[in-house]
Structures are given as C-alpha cells and as structure tokens.
Amino acid sequence: MTTQTVSAPRAGRRSIRDQWNNLSRPAQWAILIPLVVLIYFLPVLNPPLIATTGTDFPNAMFDVARYALVAIGLNVVVGQAGLLDLGYVGFFAVGAYVAALFTSPNSSLHHLPYLWTLPLAMVITMIFGIVLGTPTLRLRGDYLAIVTLGFGEIIRLVADNVGPLRGQSGFQGVGTNSAGVPFFANATQWYWLTITIIIAILLLVGNLERSRVGRAWVSIREDEDVAEIMGVPVFKFKIWAFVIGAAIGGLSGALYAGKLGFVNNQSFDVITSMLFLAAVVLGGAGNKVGVLLGAIVVAYLPLRFVQLADYNYLIFGIALIVLMIFRPQGLLGARQRLLARGRQAYHRLLGRGEQISGDSALSADTQGGRR
Amino acid sequence: MTPFLAQTGSWISFDVHGLAQQFWNNTVDGLALGGIYALVALGYTLVYGVLKLINFAHSEVFVVGAFATWLTFYALGFRSGTTPVLSVAEIILFLAIACLAAMAASGGTAVLLERVAYRPLRKRNAPRLVFLITAIGASFAIQQGLRLVFGLNQQPQIRLLQPETLFRVFGASVTNIHVILFVAAILLWFVADYFVNRTRLGRGIRAVAQDPDTATLMGVNKERVIVITFLVGGLLAGAAALFYMMRIPQGAIYNGGFLLGIKAFTAAVLGGIGNLRGALLGGFVLGLVENYGQSLFGGEWKDIVAFVVLIVVLMFRPTGILGESLGKARV
Numbered sequence: 001m002t003t004q005t006v007s008a009p010r011a012g013r014r015s016i017r018d019q020w021n022n023l024s025r026p027a028q029w030a031i032l033i034p035l036v037v038l039i040y041f042l043p044v045l046n047p048p049l050i051a052t053t054g055t056d057f058p059n060a061m062f063d064v065a066r067y068a069l070v071a072i073g074l075n076v077v078v079g080q081a082g083l084l085d086l087g088y089v090g091f092f093a094v095g096a097y098v099a100a101l102f103t104s105p106n107s108s109l110h111h112l113p114y115l116w117t118l119p120l121a122m123v124i125t126m127i128f129g130i131v132l133g134t135p136t137l138r139l140r141g142d143y144l145a146i147v148t149l150g151f152g153e154i155i156r157l158v159a160d161n162v163g164p165l166r167g168q169s170g171f172q173g174v175g176t177n178s179a180g181v182p183f184f185a186n187a188t189q190w191y192w193l194t195i196t197i198i199i200a201i202l203l204l205v206g207n208l209e210r211s212r213v214g215r216a217w218v219s220i221r222e223d224e225d226v227a228e229i230m231g232v233p234v235f236k237f238k239i240w241a242f243v244i245g246a247a248i249g250g251l252s253g254a255l256y257a258g259k260l261g262f263v264n265n266q267s268f269d270v271i272t273s274m275l276f277l278a279a280v281v282l283g284g285a286g287n288k289v290g291v292l293l294g295a296i297v298v299a300y301l302p303l304r305f306v307q308l309a310d311y312n313y314l315i316f317g318i319a320l321i322v323l324m325i326f327r328p329q330g331l332l333g334a335r336q337r338l339l340a341r342g343r344q345a346y347h348r349l350l351g352r353g354e355q356i357s358g359d360s361a362l363s364a365d366t367q368g369g370r371r
Numbered sequence: 372m373t374p375f376l377a378q379t380g381s382w383i384s385f386d387v388h389g390l391a392q393q394f395w396n397n398t399v400d401g402l403a404l405g406g407i408y409a410l411v412a413l414g415y416t417l418v419y420g421v422l423k424l425i426n427f428a429h430s431e432v433f434v435v436g437a438f439a440t441w442l443t444f445y446a447l448g449f450r451s452g453t454t455p456v457l458s459v460a461e462i463i464l465f466l467a468i469a470c471l472a473a474m475a476a477s478g479g480t481a482v483l484l485e486r487v488a489y490r491p492l493r494k495r496n497a498p499r500l501v502f503l504i505t506a507i508g509a510s511f512a513i514q515q516g517l518r519l520v521f522g523l524n525q526q527p528q529i530r531l532l533q534p535e536t537l538f539r540v541f542g543a544s545v546t547n548i549h550v551i552l553f554v555a556a557i558l559l560w561f562v563a564d565y566f567v568n569r570t571r572l573g574r575g576i577r578a579v580a581q582d583p584d585t586a587t588l589m590g591v592n593k594e595r596v597i598v599i600t601f602l603v604g605g606l607l608a609g610a611a612a613l614f615y616m617m618r619i620p621q622g623a624i625y626n627g628g629f630l631l632g633i634k635a636f637t638a639a640v641l642g643g644i645g646n647l648r649g650a651l652l653g654g655f656v657l658g659l660v661e662n663y664g665q666s667l668f669g670g671e672w673k674d675i676v677a678f679v680v681l682i683v684v685l686m687f688r689p690t691g692i693l694g695e696s697l698g699k700a701r702v
Contacts (some may be wrong), residue, residue, distance in 0.1 A: 038453050084500065095431045135686050142425050144504075147685055149633065150678035157678075161671045270629070276506045314515035320508025321488050327498030 009290035040195060041110055043188045052303050058187035060303040065194040066256050069298035071279040071291040073200055073248025079286035080209065082221030083137070084145040087152025089273035091160060091246040094128050095121040095253025100263040104171035105180070107164075109171040110162045114175045114183040118254050125250025129175065168265025174257045182201070183258055184300050185328035190259040197255070201248060202288060209288075210243070223288070278320060284330030293331050385685075388457065395543030397662035403618065405658025406462035408555025411635035412642070412650040414604030416480070417694055420580040420645035421600045423499065427506035428531070430632020432481045432605050434625070438517065439476035441623040443469040444529040444616075453526035454695030465531055466613070474609035481605025484509055484646055496515035518625040528620030536627040552614050554571065559610055560651050567647060576600055580645065609637040634661075637681045643691030652692060656680075669675070 020028070042050070052060040074114040077085045098121040102112040112120070136147045151285035159165045175193060184190050208214050216237040219227040228234045257263045275298055283294020302316060323331075389537055390397075411433055445654045447465055449455060457465070488509045506594040532551075536544040567573040578586035586595050615631070616622050637656040642649025657677055664676025684692060 018654045073662050078500075084503070113485070136682065139685055139689055141499075142419070142644070143422075143640065143685060143689065145425065146636060147682055150637070150681050154675055154678050157672075157675045159674075180588055219619070272510075278507060280498055283499065311515070311519070314519065316512030317508045317513075317515060321505050321512065324497070324501050324505045324508065325491040325495070328492060330494055 002131040003298035016215065024035060035195045039353055040192060043191055050304075052300075055186065055303050058191055058299065062187050062191045062194060062259055063303060064299045065191055066259075066278070066293040066295055067250055068277055068292050069194060069198050069201065069252040069255070070203060070249060070276050071283065071295035072198065072288065073245045073252065074276050074280050075245075075285060075288065076208075076217075077241050077282050079243035079291065080214065080217040080221065081238060082217075082224075083238060083241060084141065085242075086145045086270070087150065087155070088245070088249055088276050089268050089270070090132075090148075090152040090155035091125045091128060091153050091249035092253040092256070092276075093268035095250030095346075096127045096257035096263050097159065097165065097253075098124050099254040099257040100171035100174045100249065102274075103258070104174045104175060104263075105176070106166060106171045106173070111178060113177065114258055118251060121148070121250045123246040125246045125253075126243045128250075129246030130239065130245075133239045133242040135151075137242060138233060149270065149273070150307070152268075152270060154268075156265060156268045159268065159290075166264070168264050168266065170262055170266075171257075172262055174263055175259070176259050178259070182261060187259070190255070196256055197251065201251075205244075205248075206288065209323060211339040213237060215238060236289070281330055281364035282320065282323060287330070287332045290330055292330030306312075372644065383518040386667055386669065389475065390663060393666040394663075395541040397425060397666055399540060399543045399545050399549055400661060401659035401662035402655060403658070404662065405638075405655035406552045407611050407615050407618070407631075407654075408635050408638040408657050409615070409651045409654025410559055410607050411628060412639035412654050413647065414608045415636050415639040416642075416644055416647060417563075417567075417576070417600050418547070419639070420574060421597060421601040422489075422502075424502050425506065425636070426601075426604070427503060427607060427632075428484055428488070428510040428513060429481070429604065430628035431510050431517075431685045432477050432484065432628075433612050433631060434623075435480045435513065436473040436477035436609035437616055437623045437627060438521065439473045440469050440613045440616045441526050441529065441610070441670035443472040444503075444531065449531065450531045451529050456535045457531070462531060463592030466617075468654075469531075470610055470613045471667075474606045474614045477612060478602050478605035480513070481601040481608070484513075485598060485601040490597075493597075510677045514625055514628075521623070523625070523626060525621045525624035530617075530620050533619060548617055552618060555610070555614055556651075556654070558609060560647070564647050566603065572596075572599055577651040632673075635676060636641055637677055640691055641681055642700075645691040646691070646693050649691055649693040656692070659663050 005043050005148050023031075026102070043061045051057045070088070073091075073101055074088050075086065077083050077088070099114070099117045101107045101122065102117045103114050126229060132151050136144060136151070139147055171354040173180060173182075180341050186192065202269075209217075216227070216232045219230070219232050220234055224234055256267075279298040281294070281298055283292065284290030298316075302313070305315075411429070414429050414432065415426060418424055418604045444465075447468065488505045489502060492505060526613070532548060534546040534548045537547050537550060538545055565573075567576055575586070575591045576587065576599065578591050579593055581597045583593055586596075612622075613660075634657060636652070638653035639650050640653070641657055642651065642653025656679070660680045661673050664680075665673040668676065688694075
C-alpha cells in the first residue's frame with residue numbers, strides 16, 4: 001500500500017477548474033450556452049483551420065461526436081467505477097446490430113421506426129451488460145480486463161459466424177423507413193442529433209455522479225475492499241456502472257449504424273475498443289470534460305491530417321506513448337468534486353494535502369504494492 | 372421473433388461425430404499449437420509477475436520475431452514455393468541461425484520497449500492504467516511501423532522443412548513439425564523455469580515479483596531485473612515466432628501477432644498469470660480445447676471456444692488453474 005501526498009491548490013493562482021467551480025450557476029450558463037451554440041454550428045460554419053480537408057467536415061464532426069458519446073459511456077465504467085473494460089466495443093456492436101435488425105430491409109424482423117430503435121438498443125445493451133457483468137464483475141483489475149476483452153471478441157465473432165447477423169455482407173439501408181428513405185438526409189443533422197443526445201446524457205450522468213451512486217463508484221474505484229467494509233454494496237454498484245456504460249455504448253452504436261446506413265462485422269474489432277479506451281485515458285479518466293477532449297483527439301486528429309494517412313496510426317501510437325509519459329493522469333486529470341471538497345477541508349484543518357491511498361487502477365501505484 | 376429463428380434452424384451445429392473422428396489428430400495438433408501459446412504466454416507471465424503489467428505490446432514483440440525469421444530464411448537464400456533438400460545437420464544449423472536471429476530481434480524489441488515506453492512511466496510513478504495505454508500505443512506504433520516497411524500483405528511462405536508423418540498415435544499422424552514444436556516448447560520452458568527458480572538472476576526476479584521495495588533493500592537491482600524479465604520474455608517470444616513460422620509459414624504479417632497475442636495472454640491467465648507452470652499448462656489446455664472446439668462446432672468457432680473457456684475457468688477459479696505464484700516464496 002503506497003501513499004502519496006497530493007499538493008494542495010496553491011493560494012493566489014487558482015486553477016481554471018477552481019475558478020469555474022466558484023462561478024455562480026447563471027455565470028456558468030452564460031459561458032456554456034454560446035459555447036454549445038458554437039458547437040452546434042461547427043459543421044455549418046466550416047471554420048478554415050479546423051475543417052477537415054480529406055473527409056467531408058460534417059461527417060468528420062459526426063465521427064467525433066460518436067466517439068465523444070462512447071467516451072462518456074466508457075468513462076462511467078473505467079473513470080468512475082474503475083472497472084477496466086477492454087471489450088466496450090461489444091456493447092457498441094450490440095447497439096448497432098439492434099438498429100440494423102429492426103430497420104434494415106435485409107432483416108426479417110418486424111420493422112420499427114428508427115428513433116424507436118435508440119431506446120430499444122439501450123435496453124438490449126443493458127440486458128447484455130447484466131448478462132456479461134454478473135459472472136465477470138467478481139473478477140478484478142487485469143483479470144476483468146482480459147475477460148471483457150474476451151467478451152468483446154465473442155460478440156464480434158458471433159456477428160462473424162451467426163447466419164442471421166449476415167457476417168461480412170451485413171445490413172444495408174439501416175435507419176430507413178419502409179419506403180427506403182433514410183432517417184436523416186445529411187451528416188449535419190446526424191451530428192445535431194448526436195450532440196443533443198450527448199448533452200442529455202451528460203446531464204444525466206452528471207446527476208448520477210453527484211448522487212449516492214456516484215459516490216459509491218468513486219469509493220469502489222479508490223479502494224474496493226474498504227468500500228465493501230464500509231457497507232457499500234460493491235457488486236451492485238459495479239453492475240450499475242457496467243449497465244449504464246453499456247447502454248450509452250449501445251446508443252452510440254445505434255446512432256453510428258443509422259448514420260452509416262450499413263452494418264457489418266468489420267467495425268467492431270478490438271482495435272476500436274482500444275481507441276475508445278485511449279480516448280478516455282488520454283483525456284483523463286473520471287473527468288467528463290477530459291474524456292470529451294480525449295475523444296476529440298482520438299477521432300478528429302486522424303481525420304484532420306488525412307494526408308498523413310499512411311503514418312496516421314504510427315503517429316497516433318507514438319503520440320499516445322509520449323502523452324502518457326508526460327501527462328500520466330491524462331490531459332485533464334480526474335478530480336472528483338467530492339474529493340476536492342474533502343481536500344479543501346483537509347487543507348483548512350491541517351494546512352497541507354491529505355494522504356490518499358494508491359491502490360486502484362487509476363492511482364499511482366505501479367510496482368505492485370500488494371499485500 | 373419467430374421468422375428470425377425459423378429461417379435459420381439452429382445457430383450452432385454440434386458435430387460430435389467429427390470430434391470423435393478427429394480426436395487424436397486434434398490432440399496432437401493442439402499440443403503442438405499449445406507449445407507456441409505457452410512460449411508466448413511465458414513472456415506475459417514473467418512481465419506480469421514482476422511489474423503487474425499486461426504487456427500488451429508483447430504480441431508485437433512476437434511479430435518482430437516472425438519477420439526476423441522470415442528475413443533470415445530469405446537471407447540464407449531460401450525462396451517461397453520450393454522446399455529445399457537439406458541434410459538434417461543443415462536443417463538444424465539453419466534453424467539455429469534463424470532462432471538466434473528471431474530471439475535477438477524479439478529480445479531487442481522487448482528491451483527497447485521497456486526502455487522507451489515503460490521506464491519513463493515507472494520513473495513518474497504513473498497509474499497502472501496508463502501503462503496499459505502506453506502498451507497499446509507501442510503496439511500500434513510497432514505494428515504500423517512494420518506495415519510501412521513490409522506492406523499490408525503477408526510475406527510469401529518459406530519452408531525449410533516439409534511436414535512429414537513420422538509415426539501415428541491412435542491413427543493420428545504426428546509430423547516432424549509437431550514433434551519439434553512440442554519438444555522445443557517443453558525444453559525452452561524447462562530452461563526458463565530453471566532460470567527463474569534456480570539461478571541467481573532468477574532469484575532476483577522472484578524477489579522483485581514478491582516485494583519490490585524489500586528486494587531493493589536486499590541489494591537487488593530492480594531496474595536490471597526488470598530489463599532481464601523483458602529480455603527473457605522477448606527471447607522466448609522470438610523462439611516461439613520461429614516455431615510458429617515452421618507451422619504456419621505465411622505467419623509474417625504486420626498485424627499477425629494480435630490474435631496470437633490475445634490467445635497467449637488467455638493461456639497465461641488460464642494457467643494463472645505470474646506462474647510459469649501455469650503458462651505451460653494454460654498454453655496446452657488452450658491449444659487442445661481450441662482444436663476440440665474446432666471439430667465440435669466448426670472452424671469458425673475456434674476463437675470463441677478459447678474465450679468461452681477462459682471465462683468459464685475464471686468464473687470458477689478467479690486466479691487461473693494454478694493461481695498466481697511467481698512472487699510466492701519457495702523455501
């Protein structure tokens with residue numbers, strides 16, 4: 001068990017985060033609303049430096065938004081509850097296949113209007129979350145990671161090999177109605193839908209984090225044994241995190257399927273799963289703004305610098321290493337407000353930062369530190 | 372739902388007859404394949420035992436070995452298509468050269484990886500999750516580097532040794548390659564086991580695995596032990612790459628390590644990660660189960676069987692079949 005001292009915020013020069021937290025609610029909204037409006041209009045504005053040259057900009061923006069949604073979902077699992085999930089793409093795939101099976105003319109299932117498949121995808125991925133989570137969440141750390149990786153691969157291989165899921169030939173016309181008209185005509189509309197959903201999900205997840213559930217997650221992330229001893233029903237809340245994360249992943253998958261209009265087994269490999277996880281960790285697991293930033297980096301950069309297409313992932317890999325070496329906590333580190341309050345209290349009482357235990361997946365314990 | 376199910380009949384077919392017919396063939400092939408899994412799994416297990424780190428880029432260490440093997444064969448004048456007529460001594464000589472080259476390439480890659488990707492993080496006392504992400508980054512970088520150099524397609528296959536049936540076990544033909552794979556895996560495992568459990572350096576590895584801080588106080592050079600751990604894992608992966616290329620000569624492809632890496636890691640977890648004996652056992656179990664599953668459900672389900680077995684084993688034995696033990700003191 002190692003401990004480390006967290007430096008207390010320096011007096012005088014306060015961090016942006018503190019300044020933001022100290023603003024009044026209306027002041028926060030006054031900054032946020034124009035920002036959100038700007039984000040909505042990005043694909044229309046087509047700003048010169050930001051706009052992608054190789055790919056259609058609204059398409060690229062949709063991709064970024066899709067990754068952002070995934071990152072928010074995965075952040076609940078990895079960032080909040082500290083459950084290392086390497087098979088998250090499985091849930092994404094389930095969502096995509098739900099949308100495909102209920103809207104594509106290639107499927108013999110009863111057809112539903114596309115918008116109905118979004119909640120349906122969430123419900124079905126939640127069921128998958130329970131089914132996958134119940135047996136596996138008793139495992140910890142790396143074992144959990146490898147089992148989730150296995151599950152992600154199983155879902156992909158099932159899509160490969162089960163006849164009705166149509167393997168590589170896939171489903172055409174996903175998201176079309178019975179007349180064969182796509183749900184949205186262009187990528188900008190898909191982007192708007194996704195951004196709207198992201199905002200709704202952010203509000204929901206934010207409320208969850210501030211609730212009893214969120215505190216339970218943080219306690220599990222920081223030290224599972226202690227949480228258990230202090231009366232947190234660890235298993236129940238792990239399932240909760242898993243299921244909620246799964247639902248958001250499924251939602252993103254359904255959006256992806258609808259936008260693309262085509263689903264086959266090709267886009268759900270482990271590499272994609274790794275990219276999702278990279279988005280979360282790169283931005284700063286446990287920090288919503290951070291993971292959004294991470295998703296933007298992971299999804300946007302390869303699209304923006306498409307002239308480097310050959311070197312894309314090489315650079316991405318190296319960048320990942322370099323970034324992690326210089327900012328191991330991610331672009332924006334995880335600091336629960338809850339913990340921040342505790343830290344302020346400590347600071348006032350003792351005049352220094354508190355000692356926090358470092359035994360979780362996210363904390364600075366590298367060399368084992370086992371009992 | 373009914374039409375959906377009605378149109379397909381059953382999703383998975385059980386071919387018990389096929390399994391019974393192929394049983395001994397599967398056993399022989401599974402043991403040979405399992406040997407490769409076991410050798411790669413040793414690399415995962417050693418690094419995990421010492422650093423508690425899933426070295427995700429280990430699969431790329433293996434692929435580098437595969438390319439080194441191919442390049443060595445190529446440099447020795449062998450080309451694809453024809454299998455040369457060689458005397459036994461020549462075959463052993465060329466295989467030994469290729470083995471050394473592959474081991475050097477893989478071992479070098481592993482050490483370099485440790486140096487570039489993991490050591491700076493250790494210095495900064497980074498969270499464990501970050502090591503995993505760096506490993507993924509390194510895996511991407513090596514993979515894409517290989518793609519840029521060697522292209523998207525697999526290298527044309529070069530065989531030094533044509534598979535020939537040596538003898539039969541219950542009707543299953545055992546080829547020379549099966550025998551080499553199996554014997555080499557067992558032999559190398561013994562060397563690794565001897566190294567870790569009987570030598571001075573091995574004692575250092577076990578000491579660091581058990582308690583890095585105390586080991587440092589006792590005069591163990593932790594950094595050196597870590598480098599050696601990576602080196603040993605890399606050397607074994609290089610050897611495994613040579614044997615893999617003997618069995619699957621088209622194995623040198625830039626993303627070829629991925630599935631094998633996952634399988635090997637599965638094998639390591641199956642046996643109990645951090646446990647050398649577990650890696651061997653897990654490798655063989657995985658190789659066998661995978662081959663039986665292939666006959667029972669059909670070839671396309673092979674990989675699923677491997678993962679399902681992993682999950683089932685972990686549900687009942689959460690630390691693998693033999694449990695973790697690299698750090699356990701043996702008196």
